[in-house]
Amino acid sequence: MKLYVIGIGLIGGSMAIDLKNLYPSMEVIGIDNNETHLDQALKLGIIDKKGTLDELYQADRIILSIPVKDSVILLPKILDMVHTDALVWDVGSTKSQLCNVVNTHPKRQNFLAAHPIAGTEFSGPSYAQEGLFQGKPQILCESKSTRPDLLSWAKTAFREIGMYLRFMDAQEHDKHMAYVSHLSHISSFMLGKTVLEREDDEQNIFDLAGSGFESTVRLAKSSPDMWTPIFEQNKENVIDILSAYIENLENFKHKLVQNDFDDLYQQMKLTNQLTTILNGIKPNN
């Protein structure tokens, strides 16, 4: 079985490592615009060899792990090329546009829209790691459009590498990701920007970062190449939730100005319930 990984970064690389462990006879071929990443992946043993897009007719499995704006262009072309029993899945953070663009493709059933909730703020194959997906959710979108035997293979493989599965339609996925993930990134990027603009002394940023800044600003290290297209594709949902966030911040500021500290106390107390949610819910499968 030949597995092609298009975009051999943190996610594509980590998934290749786990699948190769699971199916040792699998041949892993890497494709990437970034020749340095390809060389690193080869040296690290993540891929067996380099490949090119024009070989994809011989692929049995394809992981599409490139920025979402490139996926919407490349996926239809990939489906044009692949053989009848091939399975292509993506790992992108937005799903509506991608599902739409192949909705009427004759080989739609050879595609599975997937979003593993795993990774860090770092990118590139040198950050790929074995077991990254252990205990992590894999969101599958519009999975009824995937051919049942291919879907079944994917579900088994994802579960074998430790993931639990959630099923959503693409629009629901994009809405929830705007709420829980995309807003967090904007919040973090703009926090970092604000502090960089105001704080003249970088030593202060370093010394005082342990007082809360470091964790809230972690996501501001994320790749703009990855995130700009996500915000573009999920623009409506992102604007909607960003507006709600700004409104809450404006309200907080207003209460400060009014000296209404009882109200601020109550807002924070209510928000503390997140602790229970983040600690207490058992995953479904």
Next chain:
Amino acid sequence: MKLYVIGIGLIGGSMAIDLKNLYPSMEVIGIDNNETHLDQALKLGIIDKKGTLDELYQADRIILSIPVKDSVILLPKILDMVHTDALVWDVGSTKSQLCNVVNTHPKRQNFLAAHPIAGTEFSGPSYAQEGLFQGKPQILCESKSTRPDLLSWAKTAFREIGMYLRFMDAQEHDKHMAYVSHLSHISSFMLGKTVLEREDDEQNIFDLAGSGFESTVRLAKSSPDMWTPIFEQNKENVIDILSAYIENLENFKHKLVQNDFDDLYQQMKLTNQLTTILNGIKPNN
């Protein structure tokens, strides 16, 4: 030597543990409104016994680790009571009001305004830990107002438990803390509030939290009892930096609406330089 710890929580408790390790003959006495915390601290061996405020005339060293609104009331009374060679230091997150309130006190020189940049979003003596301050900054404010021999004792003790020292005036401290710490907490609390309001399904919050939410919202677990008075005491600086943050978020939203994704890319790219700052600066001492 008798060390009194007023407010035996995460910070006061951790500091007591390290000082007791450093000076084994030191007797550690705990004072707290919260009887459960006192019992825990006694059981955990963090304090040798419980005490009361009316014994403070016999204290040699006092750590004041209670919410900042209580410190401004209690500190003058403590100074009224202590003997000539006693040293009191606080560990609070705001400094201007506290320094002001004892500015003309006849025993001002027995007080040192300190702010250890350490801790987590949790509170209480059960989270106290040995070595918490290792490699962490200790900010000393207006340290010239402290009697030199007492200051010297404190500097040695803080360095011995692993801290490096920074010196600031109280107003500078409060301004920088608003930038780097207090804004982070508001950003995180309001992010948590926004997501709780919009996301009906708690399972989604749990499943998708790994996609960025978990780290940005960590501070929203913080204690409102601690944070409300900090925002109150540092209101002017907090409003100022919160306004700048809201302005950046409004600008981000505007660029989204305008489809100016090149500008968003550039903003994120510039903010990525935080990685270098957070990784690369060596602490002064």
